[in-house]
Amino acid sequence: MAGxxxxxxxxxxxxxxxxxxxxxxPLFLGAPWFAGRLVRRLREQTRQLHDVLVELxxxxxxxxxxxxxxxxxxxxxxxxxxLAHGIGVVALQAAGARRVLASDPDAATEALAAxxxxxxxxxxxxxxxxxxxxxxxxxxxxxxxxxxSSAEQLVESARRAGLPxxxxxxxxxxxxxxxxxxxxxxxxxxxxxxxxxxAPGAATRVRVAYSRDDVELEVHDEGSGxxxxxxxxxxxxRGLTGMRARAALHGGAVEAGPAAPRxxxxxxxxxxxxxxx
Amino acid sequence: xxxxLLIADDELLIRSGLRMVLSVEPGIKLVAxxxxxxxxxxxxxxxRIDVALIDVRMPRLDGIRTTERLMQLGDRAPxxxxxxxYDLDEHVVAALRAGASGFLLKDTAPERLxxxxxxxxxxxxxxxxxxxxxxxxxxxxxxxxxxxxxALEELTPRERDVxxxxxxxxxxAEVADTLVVAESTVKSHVSAVFAKLGVRDRAQAxxxxxxxxxIEPGSx
Numbered sequence: 001m002a003g004x005x006x007x008x009x010x011x012x013x014x015x016x017x018x019x020x021x022x023x024x025x026p027l028f029l030g031a032p033w034f035a036g037r038l039v040r041r042l043r044e045q046t047r048q049l050h051d052v053l054v055e056l057x058x059x060x061x062x063x064x065x066x067x068x069x070x071x072x073x074x075x076x077x078x079x080x081x082x083l084a085h086g087i088g089v090v091a092l093q094a095a096g097a098r099r100v101l102a103s104d105p106d107a108a109t110e111a112l113a114a115x116x117x118x119x120x121x122x123x124x125x126x127x128x129x130x131x132x133x134x135x136x137x138x139x140x141x142x143x144x145x146x147x148x149s150s151a152e153q154l155v156e157s158a159r160r161a162g163l164p165x166x167x168x169x170x171x172x173x174x175x176x177x178x179x180x181x182x183x184x185x186x187x188x189x190x191x192x193x194x195x196x197x198x199a200p201g202a203a204t205r206v207r208v209a210y211s212r213d214d215v216e217l218e219v220h221d222e223g224s225g226x227x228x229x230x231x232x233x234x235x236x237x238r239g240l241t242g243m244r245a246r247a248a249l250h251g252g253a254v255e256a257g258p259a260a261p262r263x264x265x266x267x268x269x270x271x272x273x274x275x276x277x
Numbered sequence: 278x279x280x281x282l283l284i285a286d287d288e289l290l291i292r293s294g295l296r297m298v299l300s301v302e303p304g305i306k307l308v309a310x311x312x313x314x315x316x317x318x319x320x321x322x323x324x325r326i327d328v329a330l331i332d333v334r335m336p337r338l339d340g341i342r343t344t345e346r347l348m349q350l351g352d353r354a355p356x357x358x359x360x361x362x363y364d365l366d367e368h369v370v371a372a373l374r375a376g377a378s379g380f381l382l383k384d385t386a387p388e389r390l391x392x393x394x395x396x397x398x399x400x401x402x403x404x405x406x407x408x409x410x411x412x413x414x415x416x417x418x419x420x421x422x423x424x425x426x427x428a429l430e431e432l433t434p435r436e437r438d439v440x441x442x443x444x445x446x447x448x449x450a451e452v453a454d455t456l457v458v459a460e461s462t463v464k465s466h467v468s469a470v471f472a473k474l475g476v477r478d479r480a481q482a483x484x485x486x487x488x489x490x491x492i493e494p495g496s497x
Contacts, residue, residue, distance in 0.1 A: 089291070093293070093294045095297075095298050096293065096295075096297025099300065107293075107297060111294070118290065
């Protein structure tokens with residue numbers, strides 16, 4: 001806008017200057033000429049603004065699309081920070097509220113309000129961050145909750161994919177800590193996907209064993225053909241790094257490799273009970 | 278004797294949470310709160326504070342510099358416990374080097390909170406010895422520092438032994454057992470060591486031990 005004002009002032013100054021020499025001519029010619037320039041200037045600026053807006057929109061789309069590994073890592077870190085902080089506040093306020101519930105109910109009530117707010121805003125922030133990750137995270141739609149209790153469904157879909165699976169559960173199934181549950185599910189999912197991919201049609205044994213201290217998963221496929229190439233570079237293309245990382249996070253371990261009499265076996269153990277970092 | 282406590286953290290919810298949790302602890306009285314380091318130092322100058330919980334990150338004056346200023350109060354300086362979110366944080370080591378007695382994770386179980394405060398107030402044991410040593414080992418400045426080496430030479434052989442054991446996280450009682458002497462003897466050695474080295478606190482002594490080369494990282 002400043003530019004336009006200067007333009008106007010400039011044009012007006014010119015008109016005045018011209019007026020000193022030819023009194024009547026600028027007054028007669030200046031007005032419509034001046035107005036035309038103004039209109040052209042406004043149109044030009046509107047067009048420029050529009051271009052800028054379109055460019056900004058493209059930039060936004062581009063940056064969301066180009067959320068490559070680095071960007072996702074950054075978002076993941078932000079997610080962690082938001083969650084860790086929100087949960088930390090909730091835990092501390094809850095601990096406080098419980099202790100002063102009888103002696104200072106007003107303080108306890110304030111604490112509960114703070115918990116409500118902290119939990120809610122963490123949820124919202126997490127959702128915003130997930131939105132940034134784009135549509136790929138929506139793969140959860142329709143899929144079962146990633147809990148080990150959904151293991152049966154994983155086995156079923158492997159069977160539908162042509163893998164003959166023998167499935168066995170040992171021990172008394174117990175509810176698992178949420179994060180361990182997800183990790184166990186993902187490890188099972190990855191192992192079965194591998195079996196389907198690398199040992200199509202091969203007899204496969206899946207075993208989930210619950211004990212007091214841990215949960216064990218075993219996926220042993222008796223594939224031979226596709227297995228040969230893969231065993232030369234153990235772990236390549238089988239997502240084992242991811243599985244090991246998940247297990248390690250919970251103080252557990254993953255063993256994977258060729259197994260007797262033939263084929264490939266993945267065995268994972270995840271301890272139950274509080275993991276002390 | 279009731280321990281007079283100060284909490285310094287820029288987050289209201291952290292302060293109020295800690296306030297509620299500690300309110301049920303016998304022998305600990307929260308006498309003041311501060312929202313940043315400047316306020317914390319002002320409070321400590323005006324009244325007797327036995328233990329100060331100081332957040333490592335605060336506006337205006339951070340945890341490290343707050344610790345430095347508090348140490349300038351000399352005998353009146355409170356024991357400082359650094360509050361942090363991460364257990365491997367070089368800023369925490371800097372605070373220990375400056376005179377803090379130990380650190381606490383913000384997700385510490387409330388039961389441990391009061392215990393930690395009492396441990397540092399008493400001063401004859403390192404708080405959370407294995408994690409503290411692991412932290413110090415990781416971030417201790419490598420290569421013996423000549424100034425510290427010189428200070429080390431001021432110690433008698435016995436005092437060096439005591440320092441070495443102390444740096445491994447032993448309590449005074451444990452040092453006494455190891456050297457087969459009375460605990461009171463150990464206490465006087467420890468005081469002498471602190472005075473000669475110009476350290477305030479066991480944690481500072483541990484940092485010193487690593488940075489003077491007396492203890493090698495990785496030694497048990």
